[in-house]
Amino acid sequence: MAKMSSPTETERCIESLIAVFQRYAGKDGNSCKLSKTEFLTFMNTELAAFTKNQKDPGVLDRMMKKLDTNSDGQLDFQEFLNLIGGLAIACHDSFLRSTHFQKI
Amino acid sequence: MAKMSSPTETERCIESLIAVFQRYAGKDGNSCKLSKTEFLTFMNTELAAFTKNQKDPGVLDRMMKKLDTNSDGQLDFQEFLNLIGGLAIACHDSFLRSTHFQKI
Secondary structure (H helix, E strand, O other), X not given: OOOOOOOOHHHHHHHHHHHHHHHHHOOOOOOOOEOHHHXXXXXXXXXXXXXXOOOXXXXXXXXXXXXXXXXXXXXXXXXXXXXXXXXXXXXXXXXXXHXXXXXX | OOOOOOOOHHHHHXXXXXXXXXXXXXXXXXXXXXXXXXXXXXXXXXXXXXHOOOOOOOHHHHHHHHHOOOOOOOEOHHHHHHHHHHHHHHHHHXXXXXXXXXXX
């Protein structure tokens, strides 16, 4: 990332993912992992457009359990990226479906 | 993503990942997949800081083969996200090591 010219969109994106993770993971305890509380703060702040439409109060609990693949009660950076990747794929699929329907 | 207030950093990042993928995947053939040529264009444009430091000319070929998990000669969005995730984890680990060394 260290170079004189301005970063590309992909580089900015990678930097953002690391910065956001560290911002929320650094709020309490182990600053390399998102605790349950940090995960909820992240979801309700960064992805409020998603969480506020959830009628089921248990959805974030179940997401945390599913993402926490090593079951240590926290999310490391890899587990956090799986969440971002999953959301990106859902948005991308939804975009593809909407453009498909526009065509037919 | 559709809301009146400005997007959060995480939402912008997810939008960027989709936009960048579609920009390069749309250059030729199947616009939902990165062909080998599109992958090389993406790497040499968006991640030039990484590729220009590679002495080995075969590194991009091997990356493409490794990322192409279903071996169809192209990268779909999931396979593309594995690349971004891998790079983000490498950058994050390198950051953690550098802060660790600063502490000792």
